[in-house]
Amino acid sequence: MASIDYPLEHPKIHPREFSFSETLYAWVATVDHKRLGLMYIVSALIFLVIAGIMASVMRIQLAVPNNHFVDPDTFNRLFTMHGTTMVFLVGMPIVAGLSNYLVPLMIGARDMAFPRLNAFGFWIFLFGGLLLYYSYIGGSGLSGAGSAPDVGWFAYAPLTEKAFSRGASSDFWALGVMVSGFGSIASAINVIATTISLRCPGMTLSRMPVFVWVMLVDAWLILVALPPLSAAQIMLLLDRSLGANFFNTQAGGSAVLWQHFFWIFGHPEVYILIFPAFGTLSEIIPIFSRKPIFGRPAMVGAVVAIGFISLGVWAHHMFAVGMTSWSNTFFAASSMLVGVPTGIKIFNWTATMYGGKLRFATPMLFCCGFLLQFLVAGLTGIMLAVAPFDWQLHDSYFVVAHFHFTLIGGLVFGVFAGLYYWFPKATGRMLSEKLGKWHFWLFCIGFNMTFIPLHFAGMLGMPRRIYTYAAGRGWESWNMIASIGVIFQAAGILFFVWNVIQSLRFGERAGDDPWDAWTLEWATTSPPPEYNFEKLPVVRSSRPLWDLKHPQDPDWKFE
Amino acid sequence: MIVHALAALLQTQVPGLPEHRVANIFKPLASPAQSEYEIAVFVIAITTVIFVVVGGLIVFTIVRFRRRPSDDTRQEPPQVYGSNQIEVAWTVIPILIVFVLIGVTARITAGVQNASPPASTVKVTVIGHQWWWEVVYPDFGLTTANEIHVPASPDGKTATYLTLRSMDVIHSFWVPQLSGKTDLIPNRDNFLWIDPKEAGIYLGNCAEYCGTQHANMLLRVIAHPPGDFEKWMAEQQKPAEQNPQMTEAKAMFESLSCINCHTVKGTPAVGKFGPDLTHLMSRETIGAGVLTNTAENLRNWINDPQVAKPGCYMPSMKLTDQELGQVVSYLESLK
Numbered sequence: 001m002a003s004i005d006y007p008l009e010h011p012k013i014h015p016r017e018f019s020f021s022e023t024l025y026a027w028v029a030t031v032d033h034k035r036l037g038l039m040y041i042v043s044a045l046i047f048l049v050i051a052g053i054m055a056s057v058m059r060i061q062l063a064v065p066n067n068h069f070v071d072p073d074t075f076n077r078l079f080t081m082h083g084t085t086m087v088f089l090v091g092m093p094i095v096a097g098l099s100n101y102l103v104p105l106m107i108g109a110r111d112m113a114f115p116r117l118n119a120f121g122f123w124i125f126l127f128g129g130l131l132l133y134y135s136y137i138g139g140s141g142l143s144g145a146g147s148a149p150d151v152g153w154f155a156y157a158p159l160t161e162k163a164f165s166r167g168a169s170s171d172f173w174a175l176g177v178m179v180s181g182f183g184s185i186a187s188a189i190n191v192i193a194t195t196i197s198l199r200c201p202g203m204t205l206s207r208m209p210v211f212v213w214v215m216l217v218d219a220w221l222i223l224v225a226l227p228p229l230s231a232a233q234i235m236l237l238l239d240r241s242l243g244a245n246f247f248n249t250q251a252g253g254s255a256v257l258w259q260h261f262f263w264i265f266g267h268p269e270v271y272i273l274i275f276p277a278f279g280t281l282s283e284i285i286p287i288f289s290r291k292p293i294f295g296r297p298a299m300v301g302a303v304v305a306i307g308f309i310s311l312g313v314w315a316h317h318m319f320a321v322g323m324t325s326w327s328n329t330f331f332a333a334s335s336m337l338v339g340v341p342t343g344i345k346i347f348n349w350t351a352t353m354y355g356g357k358l359r360f361a362t363p364m365l366f367c368c369g370f371l372l373q374f375l376v377a378g379l380t381g382i383m384l385a386v387a388p389f390d391w392q393l394h395d396s397y398f399v400v401a402h403f404h405f406t407l408i409g410g411l412v413f414g415v416f417a418g419l420y421y422w423f424p425k426a427t428g429r430m431l432s433e434k435l436g437k438w439h440f441w442l443f444c445i446g447f448n449m450t451f452i453p454l455h456f457a458g459m460l461g462m463p464r465r466i467y468t469y470a471a472g473r474g475w476e477s478w479n480m481i482a483s484i485g486v487i488f489q490a491a492g493i494l495f496f497v498w499n500v501i502q503s504l505r506f507g508e509r510a511g512d513d514p515w516d517a518w519t520l521e522w523a524t525t526s527p528p529p530e531y532n533f534e535k536l537p538v539v540r541s542s543r544p545l546w547d548l549k550h551p552q553d554p555d556w557k558f559e
Numbered sequence: 560m561i562v563h564a565l566a567a568l569l570q571t572q573v574p575g576l577p578e579h580r581v582a583n584i585f586k587p588l589a590s591p592a593q594s595e596y597e598i599a600v601f602v603i604a605i606t607t608v609i610f611v612v613v614g615g616l617i618v619f620t621i622v623r624f625r626r627r628p629s630d631d632t633r634q635e636p637p638q639v640y641g642s643n644q645i646e647v648a649w650t651v652i653p654i655l656i657v658f659v660l661i662g663v664t665a666r667i668t669a670g671v672q673n674a675s676p677p678a679s680t681v682k683v684t685v686i687g688h689q690w691w692w693e694v695v696y697p698d699f700g701l702t703t704a705n706e707i708h709v710p711a712s713p714d715g716k717t718a719t720y721l722t723l724r725s726m727d728v729i730h731s732f733w734v735p736q737l738s739g740k741t742d743l744i745p746n747r748d749n750f751l752w753i754d755p756k757e758a759g760i761y762l763g764n765c766a767e768y769c770g771t772q773h774a775n776m777l778l779r780v781i782a783h784p785p786g787d788f789e790k791w792m793a794e795q796q797k798p799a800e801q802n803p804q805m806t807e808a809k810a811m812f813e814s815l816s817c818i819n820c821h822t823v824k825g826t827p828a829v830g831k832f833g834p835d836l837t838h839l840m841s842r843e844t845i846g847a848g849v850l851t852n853t854a855e856n857l858r859n860w861i862n863d864p865q866v867a868k869p870g871c872y873m874p875s876m877k878l879t880d881q882e883l884g885q886v887v888s889y890l891e892s893l894k
Contacts, residue, residue, distance in 0.1 A: 072771050072870050152768045158745060159728045159770060164689075249745035255729055256744065289624070295641035298650075320731060320742045320767075322749035325672040329665040336657045336664075340650065343613075347649045348641075350617050357626040357636050371617050379606040386602050386660065388595045388667045391739020392584045395731060395766045461582030461735040463766040466774035473762065474581035550635075558640065 031115035032530055036122045037101030038426060041419075043126055044093040048412075051085040052493065054078045056486050059450070063483035065471040075467035076150035080173075081132075083153030086407070088177050089129045091273040094415055095222070096121065096187040098276045099215040101426065103191055105521035105528060106209045108200025108537045113193035121186035128180025135172035149173035152465060154266060155236075157247030157258035162240050171240060174233040181226050188222035191215055200520075202539040209519050209542065210282035210293055213300045217307045218275040224311065225268035232261035256321055263314035271310040274406060277414020278303065278345060281367050284421050285349050287517045288364035289356030292543060292555070295348045302341035302348075309338045319390045328387040335385035342378055346371060361515075362436030366417035369444050373409030377402060380455070395465075398458025401451045408447055416443075416496070423500075424514045428526045429507030435499035439492050446488025453478040453485075518543035576781065578760040582735040588761070589753045590715070591671050591738040598667045605656065671739075676718040676752045681709060681788070684722040687730030687743035687765070690772035690871055691834055691847040701795050702822070704834030705847045706779045708795075710788035712754035717785075723749040728770060734763030734780050742767055755782035760843075771870030777848025798825035799837045800892050808889035811882060820873070823893065833873060839893045846871070858887045 018026070027035060058078050061069045070078070100118065104111055112118045132149075139147040149169040151160050160170045195216045199208065208216075236258075238244035245251040247258045286293045293299060315323065315331040323331075349371060358364065380402040384390050393399060416439075423431050457478040462469065469475055513522040522545055524533055541547055541555035579588070587596040626632075685707065686693040694703045709719040723732055725743040733740035737753040755761065763778035783791055809826070812818070818828035824837040839845075842852055846868050850856040860867060862883055863875040878886065 164728055290635050292640055295646050298646045320740045325669045328668050332664045333661045336660055340653045343653045350620055353620045356624050358624050359626050379610055382606055383602050386664045388671055389599045392595050459584050463764045465768040468774050472580050
């Protein structure tokens with residue numbers, strides 16, 4: 001096949017020793033999409049550990065009734081910072097990091113479309129995160145009240161107004177999150193421009209890997225959803241510093257207005273967060289099933305559909321604010337409709353596995369965990385979409401359990417799958433399978449042990465965000481089991497950290513293509529050179545490396 | 560004398576009501592909670608079937624198609640790219656399920672929200688404060704706090720209509736066995752109605768995060784058996800107890816800044832910032848449910864509320880032992 005032209009001859013690289021300052025300079029000043037992607041992912045993992053420690057402290061406090069492990073203000077800061085960190089400083093940089101690292105490699109490009117904007121995006125995100133955390137030192141402001149924000153991650157007005165939130169903590173929340181959001185917007189623009197204009201010859205949109213499709217839709221969602229949040233945060237800052245009264249109910253402002261602004265960002269946001277996991281699964285399941293993704297057009301269509309529908313469901317977070325029964329029904333209906341394309345995705349992943357030869361390496365184990373846990377999350381999501389049922393479940397521990405099933409059982413499992421899968425590409429070394437399996441099983445058991453019981457606590461009337469509770473209300477045993485589960489989760493994470501440290505130095509050499517995969521990132525060296533491909537590849541199907549490995553039976557004959 | 564005897568009788572009767580401490584949403588005891596329970600069971604049944612079918616399929620696939628040691632690793636399985644028929648099937652079936660769910664949701668939502676309550680209703684306005692509930696009976700000119708007394712409605716004929724407001728930030732009214740939650744939002748009136756089927760004490764919580772002491776903003780709805788609600792109301796409408804033995808203690812209370820925040824009807828204490836204390840001793844709890852209303856708890860609470868409820872807006876007044884004793888004995892006279 002003369003037209004298939006791959007850079008099979010890799011350029012020889014002779015690395016020389018760099019001094020510490022040279023290395024530091026190379027990382028700080030880099031505009032390379034791979035280094036920026038890695039920096040995004042490493043910062044996200046560091047923030048993940050910080051947020052996990054916060055969660056563990058909260059679980060210690062709630063393990064038994066009437067506990068005095070932390071005081072109420074500390075607890076309220078913990079859940080605010082835990083939620084804000086997980087959403088804006090873990091989930092968002094994971095989106096940016098994975099798409100930065102993988103999109104150019106998968107579409108056969110040498111870099112992102114705007115490399116310097118890319119670097120700006122990363123540093124402004126990191127600055128926003130540090131600004132938020134600086135509130136622990138500077139948040140008390142001149143009036144000496146409070147330190148870190150304690151208003152919850154969705155910072156409902158008027159609790160954030162000057163009258164109820166003194167000091168500067170809410171200003172740090174608004175500014176830190178807004179500034180880190182600028183980074184996400186920059187990265188989204190970059191992903192869109194890159195996928196539109198830098199695809200290699202032959203890479204039509206219909207041949208683009210599903211991961212890239214998902215990240216493209218994700219970038220559009222970020223671009224549409226994040227500005228309303230930034231606008232609302234600017235309005236909040238105007239309220240607090242310049243005497244505007246958008247959300248100041250004591251001067252006739254509207255508390256419900258903030259909720260509309262926040263959730264018109266906030267609901268698309270949960271899809272923004274879960275999409276990277278959708279992307280990694282769509283790449284990993286085919287490779288470990290040895291079959292192409294089942295129903296490619298349906299998978300892409302489902303992601304686009306989720307993107308559109310998710311923009312019209314926001315008020316299902318507001319069933320309890322007293323909207324009319326017509327509004328409640330509309331938002332219940334639109335929320336349930338999201339279940340249809342989400343279901344299509346789960347069915348297609350299962351169908352991809354059906355009839356395959358499944359190999360349960362660690363990435364695949366995490367994918368299987370994702371499928372079952374995300375199924376539970378989707379079904380509890382249907383329960384929450386039913387407005388009358390939601391009047392009971394809303395703001396209870398059932399909701400906490402539900403969204404942790406989506407964001408840990410779903411997103412974090414999907415991200416771990418991706419990390420185990422692409423670690424060899426990024427570092428040139430395999431992660432240990434043995435430690436990886438310990439990580440998976442401990443984390444899976446711990447996660448389910450923590451979050452299954454919390455559904456029941458919520459059904460017994462336990463509201464979220466309480467720092468303590470009295471004995472005798474039926475919540476003790478559920479909370480105790482949940483807290484014990486944290487020990488297993490933490491142990492799992494320790495195995496992961498140890499695995500990364502060990503494998504970076506002693507891991508088995510990966511070679512270019514350790515998983516016998518089919519997308520372009522596996523056609524270059526591990527780690528890839530700065531320019532990714534010596535010669536731009538030319539593709540003729542959605543599985544270019546399959547074509548290369550099976551010249552008698554290439555995909556392009558069927559597509 | 561008769562009044563005192565009646566009061567004593569009430570004192571013994573109210574704690575005698577069964578207390579529903581475990582607020583299980585699957586044990587509804589009022590109409591709105593009952594409707595919500597019914598749709599909950601319906602939705603759980605559907606989602607359980609989906610879970611068993613889809614989850615079973617995933618597990619089956621994982622087990623059945625795992626690679627076995629005997630497999631030839633060089634041999635790839637048949638490459639299947641998809642099937643339009645199958646895609647249509649698993650798009651249309653979920654759409655049908657969703658349409659059924661939407662229909663049921665629309666009916667129950669309208670049913671609960673637009674239901675006309677029974678003819679004879681008691682109107683109650685509940686006003687959320689950081690971290691307690693003001694309870695106003697506009698038709699009776701009565702203001703009390705934290706414990707909402709309503710008539711039970713075993714025959715479904717007496718309901719209580721709640722108007723929900725907030726003085727400061729957003730709170731949420733949630734007594735799971737009576738009704739799902741509705742928020743209390745500043746500058747806005749929300750409504751809720753309940754008709755407890757059984758006399759008893761129903762526990763609930765503020766369900767919208769509202770600041771430091773969100774956790775200890777507890778709700779108690781006390782549903783009286785038929786006829787008892789009127790007796791309770793008659794007691795509450797009386798002015799504060801005037802016990803001649805308490806003159807000195809009363810003077811002490813009125814000389815302190817307690818009266819800037821609290822009201823004791825018929826006395827110079829007319830503060831509005833904290834709970835009305837006119838019939839304090841008729842309540843079962845203090846501090847919005849954080850402590851039971853015993854002599855010892857009351858004394859400790861007044862000495863320093865920040866111990867039981869750190870961060871609440873009632874300060875420690877730094878009273879001397881003598882002042883504390885007099886204030887407590889005066890409050891204990893407010894039957």
